[in-house]
Amino acid sequence: MELESKTLVYSAIIALVLSMWGISMGVYTESGAIMLDGVFNLLSAVMAFIGIRIAYLTSQNYNDRFPLGYFAFEPLMVMVKGISILVLVAFALSANLQTLLAGGREPQIGMMLIYVVPAVAGCLLAWYLCFLSNQRQPSNLLLAEQQGWLINSVISGAIGVALLIVMLIQDSSFGWVARYVDQILVIVFSIIFLKDPYLLVRNGFKELLLSAPDAEHTVPFKKALSQQPLLAGFSLGEVLVMKTGRRFWVTIELVCQQPQLAVADMVAQRKQLRAIANQYYDNNYSEIVFIEACRTGHTS
Structure with missing residues (x-):
């Protein structure tokens, strides 16, 4: 848990620094991209700080208010982060489509x-830290942090590539394209x-609906169970696997x-x-239920 929390702290600090750099440069250059x-970095910083708190909660013991622990907070935060990014993208699309249809805007290529x-360097550093820790x-x-930083690295890098292309063509007959590059970048990204x-x-x-996890999390385990010799008098019944954040909930029925x-x-x-x-x-709660001929009910 200490490794996860440290990585989230580093990620939040990098995101906060890059958000201040990006928003200030965005205002100065009037670049939507x-x-x-x-703003994406600012959102990442806020979510990373919230993630630190959630990582702490999931390490705590159960209590009367949360008898199954705090594991559901993790997919809840992941879902909120995804919704926040979708809302941000929707606003960015709307604003830049309006600018594009209004005739574009002359970019300050040098400042961009x-x-x-530094934006690309910071994103790659944060992505690498999250990647190593997640391994x-x-x-x-x-994983959510890692994916977010990968997106951000590509966006920042693509901005630089597009600006270099604009510098090459701005004195040619295609120079008029420069007015629309910024808006086109945002829309494409x-x-x-x-x-x-x-x-x-x-x-x-x-995960919040307690749906079964992807096959990669269930098929190898169920296959191992089916191949495991059982003691005399028992046979394998139904096997249920659910996932809430980092916690797996396993229920195995044994037919007596x-x-x-x-x-x-x-x-x-x-x-x-x-x-x-x-x-x-690694992190699971397993319940073994004895059914049918066995009259002792069930145990866990």
């Missing part, structure tokens, strides 16, 4: 190029990256084939199945 980049280099400690929060915030919203919403079974066998079988769940899910 730079302003979009700056000055903005690009060592997988987390939805870190907005359309290209609609998929990522949409996936954040969709995945967060699925005999009317009477030793408690020691039931305990041993439960330990065996929980050990398999622990191999596939």
